[in-house]
Amino acid sequence: MSDAVFMVMMAMFGGAIRVSTPFLLVALGETLTEKTGRINLGLEGNLVLGAMVAYATSYSTGSPWLGVLAAAGTGTVLSAGHGWICKLPKVNDIAVGIAFMTLGTGLAFFFGKPFIQPTAPRLDAIELGNWSSNPQVQQALKINPLFFVGLALAVVLWWMLKNTRWGLIIRMTGDNAAAARAMGISVDRVRLVATAAGGSLAGIAGAFLSLYYPGSWNESLSSGQGLMAVALVIFARWSPIRCVWAALLFGASGALGPALQSIGISKGYYFFNAAPYILTLIIMVLSARSQKAAHEVPGELSIVK
Amino acid sequence: MMKTLISRRRLLKNGAAALAASTMPFGAAHAADKITIGAIYVGTRDDFGWNQSHAAAMDILRQVPGVSVVEEENVAETDAVAKSMESMINFDGANLILATSFGYYNPFVLDIATQYPGVQLRHCAPLWNPDTDPQNAGSYFSYLNQAHYVNGVAAGLSSISGKLGFVAAKPVQTVLSNCNSFLLGARSVNPNATVQVIFTGSWSMPVREAEATNALIDAGCDVISCHVDSPKVVIETAEARGVKTCGHNADQRDLAPNGFITGAESNWSTTYKIYADALMKGETVPNLIAGGYHNDMVMNTPFGAGATPDARAAATAAIKGLKGGKPIYVGPLKDNTGKIVIEGEVDNYAPELETMNYLLEGIIGSTT
Amino acid sequence: MSLPSASSVARPHRKPRLDPRSLALIEASVIPMGALLASALIFSLFLLMLGKDPIRFFSLVWTGGVASSFSIQNTLQRAAPLILTGLAFAVPARIGMTLLGAEGALVLGGLASALIAIPMMLGGWPVWLGLPIMALTAMAVGGAWVGLAGWLRHYRGVNETISSLLLTYIAVAIMNFLVEGVFRDPGSTNKASTMPLGPDWRVGDIPGTSVHWGLATGLIIAALLWVLMERTTFGFSARIAGGNLRAAQAQGLPVGRLAVASCAIAGACAGLAGFFEVAAVHGQANASLAAQYGFTGILVAFLARQNPLAVVPVAFLFGALAASGGLIQRRMEMPDATMLVLQGIIFVTLLTSESLYGRLPFLSVSQAGDRT
Structure with missing residues (x-):
């Protein structure tokens, strides 16, 4: 039995790393955007379009990293559109986000048809598990560089928001736009840049899906990772570090269903497969009332008014 | 349910891979006329799987003189498929519809078959019951x-x-x-x-x-x-x-x-060749085609x-x-x-x- | 400018041709129409760049969505669930809540109505009693499911956007678990479904059409919800709470109850849509209930600017696009996603046009005064 427990633990550990990366990247991008008081609900569109563009680029040029770059560029452009429209008066940023989700997904499916069949060169992993003789350990420790990029970014973002002038500008814009304007900050420009940067990360998250794990382009590639990751930001209470934990939790619990079935526990697999959602909801119900939460909300954020 | 199975069993035992319940031509007006086939897929045509296996074999029907094939992909197993079939009948004059996903049959294929008795509908799953279901409907499937x-x-x-x-x-x-x-x-x-x-x-x-x-x-x-x-x-x-x-x-x-x-792999080209032959002769396509290795309905990849x-x-x-x-x-x-x-x-x-x-x-x- | 002009003084009985209210109405029609036109132009450019003929495209949309009685019925049938799910988003949005839970309520509501029908059918209950019970069950279950998100928001401080999204995923898991498990009809060997409804237990079509009664129900509910939101204290309080939560609380409005009630109404609408999917479309509950109507309803509601009455024409627009999508695939050899791109462009353009309200010079109130 301890073998079985070890297997499930390893699967969840490996799953946490493999499955969490797209959640982590989208969540970090959205954290940056939301810290400026703007919400972009449309990152699912960036993710799907990014996945398609990355795959198509990698297929046409033979270079997966060029694909990642192209996905980042696509995500930036799409979200810059969001940021630009939201500058206009009387425009609802939540609605514009959903509009861009539709547009991004539509464009991805429209232009993505010819790339469902072919096999594109994929991103390599760094093999960190060669010290172990256990193939499962080796497998779990095959880690894509983008995961480390995500971790590093979380730390940098956390540090930047806390300690730098930019961080101060972003936080001030997000907490009280009027005060920021009084300080001479161009609120619209800060939000535009933050939204575009967030969008590029969501594009990269898409590239991770199509070029690494599961490493293929098709129309059901994303099962709502982009939308869920935006929700995880609220769950993580706008902290880049907590985004890491939230994404890891989501990835690990997502691996639970298949892992339990692999040791022969398959009754009620729909609920094991829904574990990430159930677990997140439980944690939110248990933790949301805390006094701390209220302080961490960017004051200008429309969705948590 | 049992009756369906028994009658299908009887059909299969007779050794007939294809059994035409009716060999009536499409009708005088249609016999030499253009035949339009509407094919409906539940996913994308190049999915390296179920839908692709059908879409690829569809070329056999396309090559029949006087036959044109219209296709729709990503059609959900909801009333969307009923409307797609009706749209093919109303706008493209489709006289044979191939509905390739399991959930299309009941109630959607059945409803459309009842509503449009002049149109032939064939559904890819073992569901058609010759005793109770419309005679212009039918099934084709393989024992994969x-x-x-x-x-x-x-x-x-x-x-x-x-x-x-x-x-x-x-x-x-x-x-x-x-x-x-x-x-x-x-x-x-x-x-x-x-x-x-x-x-x-x-x-x-x-x-x-x-x-x-x-x-x-x-x-x-x-x-x-x-x-x-x-x-x-x-x-x-x-x-x-x-x-x-x-x-x-x-x-x-x-x-x-x-x-x-x-x-x-299912070898849908066997079915579609039988359909193509029937169409070329101006006959109605068979209501039921089923089988496995004994009649080339399935195959293994090299x-x-x-x-x-x-x-x-x-x-x-x-x-x-x-x-x-x-x-x-x-x-x-x-x-x-x-x-x-x-x-x-x-x-x-x-x-x-x-x-x-x-x-x-x-x-x-x-x-x- | 503010002085009445000589002519209106001379003829005091003649009212100004354009009072502010009708001006607002004109504005609310001119801007979306202009935006629709603009999105058609943008999409035409998109088509031209791909070497496709825009005129052919739009004439096919016309043919497939509007031009014949079949096309209109196709459009209306596809619009029916979207009216209800659109309302499910619009109502709580008026109180400032962004809910992504309609899909889950639709799925669970549909499932519940299919399940409660089983003992009634087996017990030989009269259909006229059974169908309303099924509908009410669907509404109750849907209402409770989304109401839970409202309750969590108010009493536990859980953000309703994330909880309603999570609840949707959980609802689909529950549905699959029950449909494949205890409530699976043994006859459904290849697509797990609940026991099929008998032929009398189905909701039929509106006489003379092939559109099911869900459409008529949707229209009635839209009208009722418009009255509720525009003409009652409930709607008034909800709008105040949506505008400024703290002010509403300071005035002693029961914000918590308002929030839960709005969510419950939303869930009931979506649940009702689920009932019609079961009783009018599928005749049983299965995984096909999760057909994204709940999510499309979000787009519908946003384009309708959360106005319950405007939800109806917007749902028709979406219905027409869906109805003509197949024709576009077949005639122009363009992928099914073409319609999604068009939807996205319409959506972005319409939302951008929101910023024009109150800024169109020829529609401003002061100028209208000049014209009288």
């Missing part, structure tokens, strides 16, 4: 489990550990039957072989399919097969981990140059690099056996809860196989 049996034979001899893995979408009859046949194929060459199954709960969910594949490999499986709509992710994930694979529904050889053994010489020989022999009617299910067989589910020898086309709702002993997994 026979090809999965051959997969099992080849996998059993290509595996070192004897532990095979199977990524399955949902615990429905076709999936269970393919999985059970895969096991029996493997056990016919290695009595200790086991099959571990993981259900993803969805016909297409790439991330979970990849997770399931990895979980099976981590559990020690060294050959992976599957029954999902687009097997590309499963095959590629297994190949990347250096594990052998058996395909499903379409030719996936190129996706796994090192580990591909063979794959189970062997890949993962198939050992033993496996190739045994699989080829198994195909020969199936063509000759050698039964797959020979009792007594227990399900994996210990209950005897098959007493004696069961014909490969026996109706009782179509109510299969169990996994056989030797399969690790459960249906709920």
